[in-house]
Amino acid sequence: MRMRNKPWAIDYLNQHSEIVVTEVDDLQQDVWQQFIRSNDIKHIEVGSGMGRFITTLAKQNPYIQYISVELDKNVMVRVLDKVLEQNLDNIRLICLPIEEIHDYLAINPLDQLYLNFSDPWPKNRHEKRRLTHHNYLSIYEKFLKDDALIQFKTDNRKLFEYSLISMSQYGYQFVDINLHVHDREPDDNIRTEYEEKFSSKGSRIYMLKAKLNE
Template identity: 55%
Template sequence: MRNKPWAIDYLQSNNHIVDVNSTYSKKIKEFFSTDQPLHIEVGTGMGTFITTLAQRNPDINYVGIELDKNVLIRVTEKVLELGLTNVRLLLLDANTLMDYFNEDEVDKVYLNFSDPWPKNRHAKRRLTHSNFLTSYKQLLKQDSIVEFKTDNRGLFEFSLMSMNAFGMKFENLDLDVHDDEHEDNIRTEYEEKFSQRGHKIYWIQASF
């Protein structure tokens, strides 16, 4: 996506939806008008997944976390267009999750089509590396779920091994989501694109 020089100004002008400066760090509940269960998506893509979830579940608060300010503009536009009051967005590096959230504060984490970082030397950047799993375990309430989807077989296999080594419990596992697609599955923009190319979609639900 092309760089938009005005991106930060736009996001800051919508600070009732987007937290650019960690204003709500350690007090995310104050960012919402209603105190409800809290789910987060790490890496929003263009926002189809989180906005669709929010429409279907008005009794849950959703936080979308994205590092790319240009991408976050698209998500913000969708939230505004749909008039969603249960979605808030953070311009935030996933490496700093525990600097922002409190322990035992989140009810579910979604990871959708994360960058696979295929080179071995970049393994620590994968969002299912043990470093990130440590953060998820801290911020999640007991027995809460991490839900992960990818079309990348290498990342899927890495994630299985990483989660298993971390001692996580696999609640659900699907090696081809679209073979017998569940009605609750929300296709992200990337999911549609990869599926049209004939890629299998892999899915994991795991708890600590």
């Protein structure tokens, strides 16, 4: 996701360090350690975009703790705004690569992972950057519970097909495969901003749910 650069973004995010972290060392703060170590049910979204999906979940499920991971500081500002506007206290934001924080998350493994409309990185030489590449699947395994669920949505058919193969080869078993989410839309489906955009242009939305140890 590309947005206009906001020179003030990091300062704004750091003003709310109880909610969002922008440096790995910040995860050592007491408030963050308490959140990570608590025994509450925890879900995580990697690549949260502008935050409609994860903040809607947090509002609907106050008994679940949510972690939003988004690399782009300019985009994370939008997520933080939604958290503050809705006064959500069961969500924390991380503006860092998942590769740098998985050890902290593994302190208390998480129950579910969401991947929504990830960058497809269509060129073969960029395969390792896809969030369903086996390198990333091995990272997720480090901080997810043994029976954790991964939910993946995309409008990109080639990425969806790639993800089915990659996850199957890694050992995941599919709980659900939906080749046209909006044809018979599940009641619990939350449309992201990009999902609305792609769907309005006629794109088909694909979704899968999978577990490593079914």
